[in-house]
Amino acid sequence: MLIVERIEKSYSKAGRFSAERHLVLKDISFQCKPGECLGIIGESGSGKSTLGRLLLGIEKPDQGTIRLKGEPIGKRTTRQGNISAVFQDYTSSLHPFYTVEQTMIEPLKLVAKSRKDMHTKIDVLLHQVGLDPSYRSKYPHELSGGEAQRVCIARAVSIEPKFVLMDEAVSSLDGSVQLQVLELLKNLKAIYGMGYIFITHDIQAAAYICDRIMIIRNGRIEEIVPIEQLKDVKSPYARKLLDQVIT
């Protein structure tokens, strides 16, 4: 279980030495059960990526706590092997001089029992994300956007984490590829049973894979709704998004 309690985060308004602070996240509390897919929705600048970085332990909150299985997320041992991430910008997420295989070996080194085990695992993972074994030797510039994102997803699930955090992970893929990747995420969830934190501004994509949706606005949680009740959502922002999708 991921438990977030009363977190707050601010940044300096004008550079590092300015005393003026911009409060980006306020009083954020929520929980995410093992195997759950929680969508985090909000317009640009609402604080979604900041919240994502706090959940990954990349940055620390000014106040409040984030715990995974009772342990603070700030501790390396809490994160290691338990949480991984997929970001929007798949091209910069992959090292340009690493082949797909080299990219995938890195996190596997931490969990695989042997070299042979590692190589078998890579074949299985590539197959699971719909790429044939010939992709092992390809470099990022030889991949399409959809293929590169599949490699990032394969790498994120390879350690069989408790949670995968995705920040706009499908947002820059075009329509049909986006749907294929969402379908792939659903399948991987069925295989590995991990939870997803799915950050997006796209309510339709979130509705497709999430169990619950949290709407964040100006750094505050406006509402959390189970997906079955999305049509009754009260948040004016979510209503506006839904109306755009329907019409």
Ligand SMILES: Nc1ncnc2c1ncn2[C@@H]1O[C@H](COP(=O)(O)OP(=O)(O)O)[C@@H](O)[C@H]1O
């Ligand atoms: N490292 C940072 N330093 C200063 N301000 C930041 C930093 N990261 C984000 N912000 C500010 O925090 C707000 C929320 O940003 P962000 O979390 O990226 O929102 P979203 O992902 O929802 O678009 C924005 O006003 C942004 O300018």
Ligand SMILES: [Mg+2]
């Ligand atoms: Mg963002």
